[in-house]
Amino acid sequence: MTMILQAENLTVFRQQSAVLENLDFVVPESSICALLGPNGSGKSTLISAVLGLLEYNGTLNLMGKSPRSMSGTDIARTVALVPQDTGASFGFTVTQVVEMGRLPHRGLFGGMGASGRQVVDNALDVCELKNLRHRDICSLSGGERQRVFIARAMVQEPRFLIMDEPTSNLDVSMAVRIMEVIRTLNRETGTTVLVVFHDLGLAAAYCDHAICLKEGRAAAQGPSSSVMNSLTLSRVFDTDILVREGNTLGMPGFAVVPLGSVPLSGDFQGQRFHVIPGGGSAGPYMMSLRAAGCPVTCGPVSEGDADFFLARDMGLEFITLEPFGSIGERECRIHEEMIFRSDIVVLPPIPVGERNLSSISLCLEAARSGKRVWYCNHPPFESRNFAGAGACKLFNELSSAATSIPFSGLPGFLSCLSPPQSSND
Incomplete structure (x- = not known):
């Protein structure tokens, strides 16, 4: 050359x-x-x-x-x-x-x-x-x-x-x-x-x-x-720069995540978070938790999913599924153990089908056991449910037992982590 x-x-x-x-x-x-x-x-x-x-x-x-x-x-x-x-x-x-x-x-x-x-x-x-x-x-x-x-x-x-x-x-x-x-x-x-x-x-x-x-x-x-x-x-x-591969344009994408850039409320200091991935929906949640310096794990995600590449590039512990693969008994057991080790479970607005319905069930079990489970329902579950009426019933039960987090993009989730602003009144 x-x-x-x-x-x-x-x-x-x-x-x-x-x-x-x-x-x-x-x-x-x-x-x-x-x-x-x-x-x-x-x-x-x-x-x-x-x-x-x-x-x-x-x-x-x-x-x-x-x-x-x-x-x-x-x-x-x-x-x-x-x-x-x-x-x-x-x-x-x-x-x-x-x-x-x-x-x-x-x-x-x-x-x-x-x-x-x-x-x-x-x-x-x-x-x-x-x-x-x-x-x-x-x-x-x-x-x-x-x-x-x-x-x-x-x-x-x-x-x-x-x-x-x-x-x-x-x-x-x-x-x-x-x-x-x-x-x-x-x-x-x-x-x-x-x-x-x-x-x-x-x-x-x-x-x-x-x-x-x-x-x-x-x-x-x-x-x-x-x-x-x-x-x-x-x-x-x-600074932390995440290079995300495998997007639809066939070239890397970049996200800058400065560690410690998000002020963390004292309630969450030292808390371990577990994020449920799928369809690229978990990215903002994983990145904001990383920016807050929180320990983060990630549930089962198919190889090739945008959440897969981000979790891999962030060096998170996560469960790899084959492309379009289902969550089997082994993966479900490992996922249950990861949820058990966490203090707070975060459920983004992921698409739900028969292959990942068990993740919703595990979130419901965790919420009923007293573990803090946060979920976001925007867009509404009905628009991203591909598993039928049974899945709707399961999600409705979860929404009664878990805590809804506001939707306003990444700032909305960050507001859940940050200490309340002091009033000047």
Whole structure:
């Protein structure tokens, strides 16, 4: 595999102080590579070094050459930068701004030529800017300006494109449009792209390689599939990050769960919670209990269920069923033991069928024995009951013996755990 950028034992300086130390990493040619890390980890410093703007020790090879040995024109013909700040305070049209990207090829006073105009037209087309080509750039929205600066970078015809947080301050729709433009450029021209990201979801969706920086050092690097996991990202960002696999889009999903971020009422300090999973309904309950620092176990869940992936990634004790499998005698016995060991049982609004009806029965037995059982009935049980009239009767008995918890999404459940707010009256 050819590497367009490679660093070995790289230390980068700002004002004679080392900001990045002993970095070793590679960026494969024709890849889309995510550059990840907390604020202050050195991402912008690394970009400046690649552009030949900072002093460094060690080895930094850009297409086999050291950036500091390359002229400004050579770097501009090799690397293009889309900066984080695309604000504009000058009265140029969209076309004029895009044409500025041709300067490394035509010089300051050189003409565009037919081939140059064709390159500009192609970039305007790819970035969906043809209908805006005569507009003053100051009149454009943030997303439109971002596409203008991407087009300007494209007409440099670089081998390597660097983008510093290209989707910051953009709504979801515009962020996806920007990344689709980048993906198209990468696939159609083979341009290697290095993207600074704070949005882990977009990084996972669009990048095939990743480099993680932390406190000026390379914390991890490699194919995205090997880097963007719960253990690595939690270590890099110093908070619990759950990487959930197996969603319908075929790519990871991310949830950030800072431990201790939920204040816990004294009534629940040290209490052990057991959550009944199913159909992805238990996720908010498991995550909020984890955020409160509570010990949590999880009941039987089919392999492939969203609750299965979350319980696994959280490292919870849970019972695995085969895909679409039923709860057999063995699983039911283990489940009963888990409920017995817990102090509070939480029943989310799970779909109920013959395969998991025993979980409702166990909750009812626990409530009748005096154990605290919480249940949420939104949406109503009738709309998620696939086990007939007997299941309705069972749930009605449970609702008489257990405690209903309010439905208002995750905040509603968190209000059950948190101490009451003091009144100012």
